[in-house]
Amino acid sequence: MRVLLLRSLRERFRRTVMTSLAVVIGVALISGTLIFTDTISRSFDEIGEVSYRGVAVAVTPAVPLGTPSSEGSDDDRGLRRDAVDRVAGARGVRLAVGQLEGRAIVYRRDGRTPVGSNGPPTRLLSTLPPGVGGVRYTAGRAPAADDEVAIDADTAERAGVRVGDRVSVQGEGPRRRLRLVGLAGLGDGTTFGPRPTVLATQATAASILRRTPDRYWSQVLALSASGTRDEQVAADVRRVVGDGATVRTGEDQGARQAKEIKDRISFLPTILLVFAGIATFVGAFLIFNTFTITMAQRQREFALLRALGAARGQIRAMVAAETTTVGLLGATLGLLAGFGVAPGLRAVIKALGVDLPTTATVFSGRTIVVGFVVGMAVTAAAGLLPARRATRVAPVEALRDAAAPPGRGRVPRGPVLAGLAIGVVGSVALALALVGSVEGDTGTAFAGGGAGLLFLAATLISPVLVGPVARMLGRPLRRIFGLPGRLAQDNASRQPGRTAITSSALMIGLALVVFATVFAAGLRETLRGDIERVVAAPVVVQASGGSFSGVPTSVVGAVRRAPGVTSAGGVGFSRVAVGGRRASLTIFDAEALRTGLVRLQRTDGGGTAGDPGPGGAYVTDTVAGDLGARAGRTVLARGTNGEQHPLRIVGIVKGSASAVSGVVVNGATAATFGTTQPFFVVVDGRPDAVRRALARDYPATEVLTRSAWITDQTGQVNQLLGLVYALLGLSVLVALFGIVNTLSLSIQERIRELGLLRAVGATRAQVRRMVLLEAAITALLGALLGAALGFVLAAAVGATLDGFALSIPVGQIALLVALTGVLGVVAAIRPARRAARVEVLDAIAGE
Amino acid sequence: MVVVSTPIVQADDLRKTYGRGETVVTALDGVTVGFQAGALAAIMGPSGSGKSTLMHCVAGLDRPDHGTVTIDGVETGSLDDKRLTELRRDRIGFVFQAFNLLPVLTAEENIVLPLTIAGRKPDPDWLEHLIATVGLGDRRDHRPSELSGGQQQRVAVARALASRPAVIFADEPTGNLDSRSSEEVLELLRRSVDEFGQTVVMVTHDAHSASYADRLVLLKDGRIVHDGPAGGSEAVHERLRQVTDPDAPNPPAA
Numbered sequence A: 001m002r003v004l005l006l007r008s009l010r011e012r013f014r015r016t017v018m019t020s021l022a023v024v025i026g027v028a029l030i031s032g033t034l035i036f037t038d039t040i041s042r043s044f045d046e047i048g049e050v051s052y053r054g055v056a057v058a059v060t061p062a063v064p065l066g067t068p069s070s071e072g073s074d075d076d077r078g079l080r081r082d083a084v085d086r087v088a089g090a091r092g093v094r095l096a097v098g099q100l101e102g103r104a105i106v107y108r109r110d111g112r113t114p115v116g117s118n119g120p121p122t123r124l125l126s127t128l129p130p131g132v133g134g135v136r137y138t139a140g141r142a143p144a145a146d147d148e149v150a151i152d153a154d155t156a157e158r159a160g161v162r163v164g165d166r167v168s169v170q171g172e173g174p175r176r177r178l179r180l181v182g183l184a185g186l187g188d189g190t191t192f193g194p195r196p197t198v199l200a201t202q203a204t205a206a207s208i209l210r211r212t213p214d215r216y217w218s219q220v221l222a223l224s225a226s227g228t229r230d231e232q233v234a235a236d237v238r239r240v241v242g243d244g245a246t247v248r249t250g251e252d253q254g255a256r257q258a259k260e261i262k263d264r265i266s267f268l269p270t271i272l273l274v275f276a277g278i279a280t281f282v283g284a285f286l287i288f289n290t291f292t293i294t295m296a297q298r299q300r301e302f303a304l305l306r307a308l309g310a311a312r313g314q315i316r317a318m319v320a321a322e323t324t325t326v327g328l329l330g331a332t333l334g335l336l337a338g339f340g341v342a343p344g345l346r347a348v349i350k351a352l353g354v355d356l357p358t359t360a361t362v363f364s365g366r367t368i369v370v371g372f373v374v375g376m377a378v379t380a381a382a383g384l385l386p387a388r389r390a391t392r393v394a395p396v397e398a399l400r401d402a403a404a405p406p407g408r409g410r411v412p413r414g415p416v417l418a419g420l421a422i423g424v425v426g427s428v429a430l431a432l433a434l435v436g437s438v439e440g441d442t443g444t445a446f447a448g449g450g451a452g453l454l455f456l457a458a459t460l461i462s463p464v465l466v467g468p469v470a471r472m473l474g475r476p477l478r479r480i481f482g483l484p485g486r487l488a489q490d491n492a493s494r495q496p497g498r499t500a501i502t503s504s505a506l507m508i509g510l511a512l513v514v515f516a517t518v519f520a521a522g523l524r525e526t527l528r529g530d531i532e533r534v535v536a537a538p539v540v541v542q543a544s545g546g547s548f549s550g551v552p553t554s555v556v557g558a559v560r561r562a563p564g565v566t567s568a569g570g571v572g573f574s575r576v577a578v579g580g581r582r583a584s585l586t587i588f589d590a591e592a593l594r595t596g597l598v599r600l601q602r603t604d605g606g607g608t609a610g611d612p613g614p615g616g617a618y619v620t621d622t623v624a625g626d627l628g629a630r631a632g633r634t635v636l637a638r639g640t641n642g643e644q645h646p647l648r649i650v651g652i653v654k655g656s657a658s659a660v661s662g663v664v665v666n667g668a669t670a671a672t673f674g675t676t677q678p679f680f681v682v683v684d685g686r687p688d689a690v691r692r693a694l695a696r697d698y699p700a701t702e703v704l705t706r707s708a709w710i711t712d713q714t715g716q717v718n719q720l721l722g723l724v725y726a727l728l729g730l731s732v733l734v735a736l737f738g739i740v741n742t743l744s745l746s747i748q749e750r751i752r753e754l755g756l757l758r759a760v761g762a763t764r765a766q767v768r769r770m771v772l773l774e775a776a777i778t779a780l781l782g783a784l785l786g787a788a789l790g791f792v793l794a795a796a797v798g799a800t801l802d803g804f805a806l807s808i809p810v811g812q813i814a815l816l817v818a819l820t821g822v823l824g825v826v827a828a829i830r831p832a833r834r835a836a837r838v839e840v841l842d843a844i845a846g847e
Numbered sequence B: 001m002v003v004v005s006t007p008i009v010q011a012d013d014l015r016k017t018y019g020r021g022e023t024v025v026t027a028l029d030g031v032t033v034g035f036q037a038g039a040l041a042a043i044m045g046p047s048g049s050g051k052s053t054l055m056h057c058v059a060g061l062d063r064p065d066h067g068t069v070t071i072d073g074v075e076t077g078s079l080d081d082k083r084l085t086e087l088r089r090d091r092i093g094f095v096f097q098a099f100n101l102l103p104v105l106t107a108e109e110n111i112v113l114p115l116t117i118a119g120r121k122p123d124p125d126w127l128e129h130l131i132a133t134v135g136l137g138d139r140r141d142h143r144p145s146e147l148s149g150g151q152q153q154r155v156a157v158a159r160a161l162a163s164r165p166a167v168i169f170a171d172e173p174t175g176n177l178d179s180r181s182s183e184e185v186l187e188l189l190r191r192s193v194d195e196f197g198q199t200v201v202m203v204t205h206d207a208h209s210a211s212y213a214d215r216l217v218l219l220k221d222g223r224i225v226h227d228g229p230a231g232g233s234e235a236v237h238e239r240l241r242q243v244t245d246p247d248a249p250n251p252p253a254a
């Protein structure tokens, strides 16, 4: 049997490799993601460690609301200026130094174009005395005078500036021109991790960032006298700084900082793993189909073995060994490919504007184990059914007439019924997750599992649909292409199960693509509706390109001074804690609310909400219940500066996820909670006048009319959609492999038919066309099913979202379906060419 | 036996070898033969004598190493693949030993297949006549898997006749059939010659089959060793015995 196994693996080497490919892609993505994650994780650990090397104690403003989040920036928190003296006075402290850190903009050589970043915004750091912290200068020196800066090498390169050049930097005030005196790096590396960094003296940094004595240091670092333990020093420092600040040892703070960054980007590996999982799931379909077909083709071989006395178990063992080989091969190749995927992922993310630091590649044992387990498990699961079927063959089959390919298969009822049942279970699971009966990780599992079951159900049911859909698609094909169209339709529906599985692989990819498309369209419309309802200002000023970093604080004043501007106000976002519950904080300058530049719909008593006044707040209807807020009540709220103030609830306003959420206060109230930085500015005035007023000092802002701004905001959804498309493209690729594989196998099976067609006068072109059209039908079948399923999923998810405006991008979906058909045809080019090359004699002699 | 009219299929000095060096096999060793219109010719010979190779070369399925083939006035050696395919489609009919029909098509669709491939509509009267002749009136919408072996071969014969080709080549058309079904298929080929004036060249190894033919061509070791009228099955048997018996002297080729 061993000889037979080896011989048969060698005979089918190409097929084995092709089948393994389905595993390779999935495993490569998974292991690549793991390698990548481990590598950047270690890099951040190293950065954290290097940054606090030699630092005994680090004092930072207390983070009262847990870890930083996407809601607003954390850069405007600060310790009082005298904190550094108090730390210096603690026992065991040899030297205390303060450091400033805040958001900034670096301009290119022209002084007008900001060095863009899709990732974390650029930061400005004040310098530390030599020997404190991990900053090294790879060229030039540290900034020492008021008009000097250093930039990290990567940013300097992107800005196109060299040491000695003048470079424009902007913080919360007007742009400043400074002299670049050095290129900085961290430790042995040349970057500061993903965040572009500018270094300036403390005085320069404070002026650029507009720091005030009561909100000054971002951190105070203490160096200890020899012979002290860091923990002991930390305890002593804690005693002197009070509870507005957090005191950690340098080592702790480094680890903490690394963890914070890792938490912030933890969504990335999760997303990548989800998409890798989808590709693997699709790959399983491919393996299943390949095994099913090859086993069917080898029925006679197995029957002969049985007739010659092989036990059923022996055949099963042989098939199992072949399956295992495919799994092992796929997992091994996948792990190797993972090495290539990891730097590829980094390159892609870098191309998107985020340069994640990587040290030496980390290839952990976990990666190997996961890779092999996934590869083997998927292959085993997909190969189980075909293997069982193979071993059930009766010895008499060997004596039957030459195994002619079946004329037209019938669809067995069993799997279809099972599919319906699975579909019901999947729908229920999905519904439970969507209406929120199950929450958190269980909810996510229910949603993902439910969707997976729906796909499985659709796959099991789809053989029934193969015939009708093929007929529907076949009619025009017949009219246009004649016989090749006719035969393509028949060939596609002669083994409905096989066609169904091949197209199901595509169906999954397309369902997700359509889901994302429909969902994104809905999101866009929802966003548009929300913004249109709230923002009435004819002009909006935002950071160039709608960057997440917001506009400098002083822009609001500059806009107000512009000729013809009657009113203007900043809009910002942050967060607060009310009664221990965290809530979003939405900030509108009083002027914006008073003059109707923004309109908040009151849900208690109707009308539009005005300025809530100092210490006053509106609460959105979406969270009012959670926060126990009622008009007239006063609640205690804690801000990002750690300070607690009473908030008088003035009324309830209509909330929306994208524009107004949580607690709404005016700018003055927000400042007492530690938030001063606006994201954009709403203006009543003429755009060109505003533009002229901002041109000199604020080149990194853009002045848009209301409609242009709304289009720009909603357009950001498209960028995300593009990313999702790219990731789903991988599973579509796997599915296309499936078409190639299935067609190749079918052609091999139908070689005599092809020969006969050629003998009675079909040209090579006709044969080629026939195969291509069969692929088109298969692909379109998957595309149509996928589009329908994706649409239903999007509608279901959208229905559970408050105020989600479902819209049907008909044109886009039609384009996707057509594109899939074209891709199917492209995938079939090689098999079709092979079919056209069949020689008549080989076919009729080939028994 | 000398026939006066010019043959519709003419092969001159065909040579074909397979393999190389030690293992070289000469399948055709200078075969010159012509087939007249409106006649049924049988090619016989021991297994491996080159019958199939001759048929493949003459029918344009294969190219000889040397020699020329002319079908209906067209010299096939100079045709490219596309022209040759069209020639097969329009001027030649085929009946193979097995696997003649596309399983996805019905009997009727299989019959008109060459016409469909050419993008032509069949003449309805001719089609009806054909289907009636092959006796499949009630089976025209059945698929091959629903037909017996004999019925399948009759469909194949009807298909070969459908485009009214210059010549039909049949390679052991009854090789897989029981005697009754064989009878029906041979009857059908005979009638197509007698009633429609069809030209048929049939390869067979069965003397009874050959007795349906007008003419008998005997091959041995890639050479024609006899060419003459077929006669009854007794006569064919006698010829065969002479050829295959190693002791018997080779009769001179006609």
Ligand SMILES: Nc1ncnc2c1ncn2[C@@H]1O[C@H](COP(=O)(O)OP(=O)(O)O)[C@@H](O)[C@H]1O
Pocket (backbone or CB within 6 Å): B018, B019, B025, B026, B027, B045, B046, B047, B048, B049, B050, B051, B052, B053, B054
């Ligand atoms: N494709 C091939 N490759 C090698 N030898 C072949 C091939 N086809 C036929 N032959 C050889 O050529 C000779 C004639 O074969 P064939 O024409 O099939 O004989 P017949 O049909 O009379 O049995 C035989 O010796 C056969 O082995």
Ligand SMILES: [Mg+2]
Pocket (backbone or CB within 6 Å): B051, B052
């Ligand atoms: Mg033969």
